[in-house]
Amino acid sequence: MVRVKIPATIANLGPGFDCIGMAVTLYNFIEMDFSDTLSIEVSGEGSKSISRKEDNLVFKAAKIIFEKAGYKGGVSIKMTNNIPLARGLGSSAAAIVGGMVAANMLLGKPLKEEEILKLAVEMEGHPDNVVAALVGGITISAVYDDKIFFKKLLPPDELKVVVTIPEFELQTEKAREIIPKMIHLKDATSNISRVALLVASLVSKDFSMLQIATQDFIHQPYRKKLVSGMEEIIENAQSAGMLCCFLSGAGPSVAGFVKSEEGAKKAAEFMVKVFESKGIKANYKILGICCEGITAL
Numbered sequence: 001m002v003r004v005k006i007p008a009t010i011a012n013l014g015p016g017f018d019c020i021g022m023a024v025t026l027y028n029f030i031e032m033d034f035s036d037t038l039s040i041e042v043s044g045e046g047s048k049s050i051s052r053k054e055d056n057l058v059f060k061a062a063k064i065i066f067e068k069a070g071y072k073g074g075v076s077i078k079m080t081n082n083i084p085l086a087r088g089l090g091s092s093a094a095a096i097v098g099g100m101v102a103a104n105m106l107l108g109k110p111l112k113e114e115e116i117l118k119l120a121v122e123m124e125g126h127p128d129n130v131v132a133a134l135v136g137g138i139t140i141s142a143v144y145d146d147k148i149f150f151k152k153l154l155p156p157d158e159l160k161v162v163v164t165i166p167e168f169e170l171q172t173e174k175a176r177e178i179i180p181k182m183i184h185l186k187d188a189t190s191n192i193s194r195v196a197l198l199v200a201s202l203v204s205k206d207f208s209m210l211q212i213a214t215q216d217f218i219h220q221p222y223r224k225k226l227v228s229g230m231e232e233i234i235e236n237a238q239s240a241g242m243l244c245c246f247l248s249g250a251g252p253s254v255a256g257f258v259k260s261e262e263g264a265k266k267a268a269e270f271m272v273k274v275f276e277s278k279g280i281k282a283n284y285k286i287l288g289i290c291c292e293g294i295t296a297l
């Protein structure tokens, strides 16, 4: 039997669409063992909705590894989920990375980490949160010639993350459909400059420009139609005590960086209030940045 712990992830951090991801201290757990048949147990988030059949995402990810390694038997999967589904916190990336890594461990690690990384990115469709879930920290990824190139930044100690999670679900697929296929050069230039500024700010631990460095011009302006309250929260982030604020992944959660737990609480209460003023119930979590990525227990 193997057991893994997989972190939630916040993708994009504003301008880093499909390339920046950050692992945070909120975890799902997967136990996997050999069995004659397929059995799936789910507790916690998604326990009412997640499929227990062959179309379960954790099983589908594990099956890719089983097929590569030539294993044809059954499997039992027990998952304990703390990452809410379809809220922009990387539940699908955690399911894919968790399913693949657990299956590979169960079979005695026939595949190398690079192979798993490639298969997981192919399955998720973009590298940002898959890479962060695998290796932890804040990751910057690029795909070229079928290979994934990434760098991991270890976060500045003092940064905390406050994330406000609306009650409604938003499938990433739907939140991607709303983004136009073509973007203006001016918007591309604006995002390129922000991403560079963001990475430089994180590396130099200079947070003074984070509000500008996390501005986005290519996905948030379209997604705000799907997340009412998002724009008001982001516009007022600094007066609410945050260093900066952005949509978490594809949304609908909204996340910000703060320097203290006290500041985080004040900011979270502000965000919850804005959502409530739009008729949306929301709760919040104050999280750290997870440095390790998926771990075997």
Ligand SMILES: Nc1ncnc2c1ncn2[C@@H]1O[C@H](COP(=O)(O)OP(=O)(O)O)[C@@H](O)[C@H]1O
Residues within 6 Å of the ligand: 046, 050, 051, 056, 057, 058, 079, 081, 084, 085, 086, 087, 088, 089, 090, 091, 092, 093, 095, 170, 171, 172, 173, 249, 250
């Ligand atoms: N632990 C899990 N087991 C099985 N399927 C899961 C699990 N977590 C997420 N999923 C699947 O992924 C979907 C959510 O993925 P997505 O829309 O990308 O949102 P996000 O990754 O932001 O939570 C869920 O509706 C469900 O189908």
Ligand SMILES: N[C@@H](CCOP(=O)(O)O)C(=O)O
Residues within 6 Å of the ligand: 009, 011, 012, 017, 018, 019, 087, 088, 089, 090, 091, 092, 126, 128, 129, 172, 175, 176, 219, 248, 249, 250, 251
């Ligand atoms: N770059 C992707 C990230 C999606 O993250 P998720 O946690 O919402 O699945 C996007 O913005 O679509």
